[in-house]
Amino acid sequence: MLSLPPLIQMRNVRKRYQEGDVSRTIFEAFDLTIQRREIVALLGRSGSGKSTLLNLVSGIDLPDAGQIWIAGQAITSLSERERTRFRRRHIGFVFQFFNLIPTLTVEENVLLPLELNNLAGPARQHQVSALLTQVGLGDRRASFPEQLSGGEQQRLAIVRALVHEPLLLLADEPTGNLDNETGARVLEILLNLPRQAGTTVLLVTHSREIAAQADRVLLLEAGRVREIAP
């Protein structure tokens, strides 16, 4: 049986930030491999570089050295425009603070990624309606994000991130702004929907309990990653 190459491969990645006169190293000779369809939790303390890692993987930022491949595509060799297009098609993002588009309705927020990828159409309209109903927002299609509760906004963000069937879902502290009960419900949706769609998930969290629900847990520490028991 042919085995597919890993979805994410990072080799010898270095990333530093200049803060005034001081140079702060986030990653030095960093390696990471994540297989397709995996749900991987990335655990680390605040300031360990979790968000930086997500920015590098998504192509939002570039490393100072090293290579990053996503689904066999070396994104570090792409131009900014090409990386944007790649991210648009193949990556979904869920943020801690939701980052919904405040001037679009619930339905429009979900349709936006489809429109950006020229995938919008009547068939997709049904898909959107079904997804919103599945996460309990079927009757809030015409509402604006500011009219939703925190949990509802994050559910909407998850649907938006998955509607265009990306290869990879990146979630940055998705329950960090929610209470425990709401967070648990959101997490359940966050983990089940991609499993159904076969989407790889890289979930960044500082919570052991949340990390334990992933297939694999990686600990980010001192600029390096090592696998630990879930």
Place this chain on the structure above:
Amino acid sequence: MKPLLWRSLLRHLIRHPWQLVLSVLGIALGVAVVLAVDLANASARRGFALSMEQVTGRATHRIVGGPQGVPEAFYTRLRVDLGWREAAPVVTGYAALADQPGQLVQVLGVDAFAEAPFRSHLDGVSTAGGTLTALLTEPDAALLPSNVGQPATLQAGDRRLTLRAVGQLDAAILAGLIITDIGTAQALFGKQGWLSHIDLLIPPGATGAQAINDLEKWLPPDLKLEPAAARNQATADLSAAFSLNLTAMSLLALLVGMFLIYNTMTFAVVQRRALLGRLRALGVSRREIFTVVLSEALLLGLAGTLLGGLLGLWLGSTLVHLVTRTINDLYYVVSVRDFSIAPLSLIKGAGLGLLATLAAAWLPALEAADAPPAATLSRAYLESRWRAALPRLNLAGLTLLGLSGLLFKLSYGLAAGFLGLFLMLLACALLTPSAVILLVRLNQQLTAWSGPLARMATRDVARHLSRTGVAVAALMIAFSATVGVGVMVDSFRSGVSLWINDLVNADIYIAPLAQESGASGASLRPDVLVELRATPGIAALSLYRRVEVTLNGKPVQLLALELAPAARAGYHLLAGQPRAAWQAFETGTAVIVSEPLAYRHQLRVGDAITLNTASGPRAFPIAGIFLDYGSEHGRILLNRRAYERDWRDATVGSVAVYAAPDEAVAVLRQRLETGIGRLQPLVMRSNRSIQEYTLAIFDRTFTITSVLRLLAIAVAFVGVLSALMALQLERAREFAVLRATGMTAGEIGRLVSLQTGFMGFAAGLLAIPVGLLLAAVLIFVINRRAFGWTLPFQVDPWIIIQAPALAVLAALLAGLYPIWRMTRSNPAQALRSE
């Protein structure tokens, strides 16, 4: 086209209607001013062109003479001796309608038998049984336009004539034109025996060239052959600099509008930074964001341009009267009967409005596209980026400042001067954010003793530099324009006042009444001069004769003078040794020229100018250059004896009387009115009334500038309201946090007022040095290159105080609405938002 992308950005604008309205208004005002000035200029030009067409007709050339014109006898010689058939004598001038004061008509005196090949518009005559020949046979007959009642009584100087209609000129183009027989026109203008010019029809090609050659050889030295359009164009060119300066002033208003658009668009980008970052994170490309933001601006620009177009039409119809009044006062007679809406002006106005919007929105659109997704949530990153960019901004500003200085130093043209001016303003805008930081630091030290509110207010200005810096820069530019123009006009007036006070230093000035009606060639009768010299109580007389001559193809005033000793003090020499210059002048072998003339023709003391005299061309060396604001095209002073000798004209146009030391001026005046007033209708003026009249003309001329300056202030005011209101409205959440922590609504109101007031004050304060710099450029570069004269640099403290006062007032007003909204809002509601 991605509708949801558009919708996500446009809805933000719609949710901030005040910002939308104020930014559209800013564009509209700028476009309105530009369009109004262009329409007014175009109407005046068209009025002049139409009136010239009425006279020129199909004539290809004309024979012109000296100040009195062409001797009538020469026309007979032309036809009989030279056999020239296609020639028509013309006597033309302007007269006032006695029953419509202020309404001028153009009178065209023609020879009915020679007229047909030249002016076909006479085909539009409707006659009630009369023909063109009736003009010859019936006394005081005329063809009157339909808008003039009959009979028509005309006043030209001290001559009055009532004309009877033998036909009516129906064509609209002929409104304002009266056609009569040459003899009647000569009687009206006192030109018996003289013609204004002789029209000729010369065929093109080799035949025509040969004819011109033969004719020029045959012409006496005091007559000249020139293309028919040349003089019209030369006359029209007289007001070119005035029109150009008006246009530049209007562009200044548009520039102010552009800065406000830039401010609005930048603010709209900054407000939506998080939104833009989210879109970038979702995969919207830079190009897509750039396109949408720029298109938004274009929509605003379109709305503003349409509104500005309507405002401009209304404003233009008002301005046209001011423009034509100024042209009449300073340059030539023009009568605008219709306010013409030139399609080209509308297209230009629309194009400028949209271009200005595009140019102003370009950088904000680029900034929007450059919003890095990684920085979406970091406001501190944004502000730190701005701070990091300050050295680059300063470098760019200093570079542009240097470039503008080089332009002023090394270039000569007016266009280059304006380019340098605009670069300088841009440079000052770039340096403003750093200046704001300095002012904040200074203010922090000054308010160290005051409570936390004052310190918070100004500290916030520095903290939010990405917004406040841009707003203050835009407002500073707007107010500096008002300071700069105000100082320039004030300086100019001061210069003119000093000049006229020095120049007009005699006690009484006497001139024929005819000159009041524009008959500048009218002269004093010889017996008047005899009686004058015999009148007791007079210490000295200055005699003047003013005529128009041509220098390098351009009309220039020649003043033939016999000066009383005291009169020389009125002519301040800027170049040439006064004693040597006046000695050379007295001998009649040299001239003294005005500064504008020397500048325009690149003349210096020692150079010679060649003038066409009755004896032929003659060279006159320049002995001195004097300060003069009487004519931007220049004046030449020539000794009267030399004028009489070379132009064979002994007439005197006006006289200045210096009373004897122990003579009461009022008594002397009475004596003169009794003595010479009975010999000829005269006007006698005191030096004071002439000085006041001159300044009144000046004030009228700058009425337009004042109107434009007021409009620029209006644009600036709107900009302050827009920028500062938007700044405060977006801080609703921050105010909610402050109220939640215990600050009262009143304290927050004071915080808002302090902050907006500080920003307004900063803009107004920075506007002072920039405005003074602008004034210096307007005075020493623009005015010099446009008109050629030297102006003093004088600063009225009131103009300086106005800028910060107006800016603070507008800023405080801008804070009222956000304060009102904040006091009515529920803090809990504001805290709930993301």
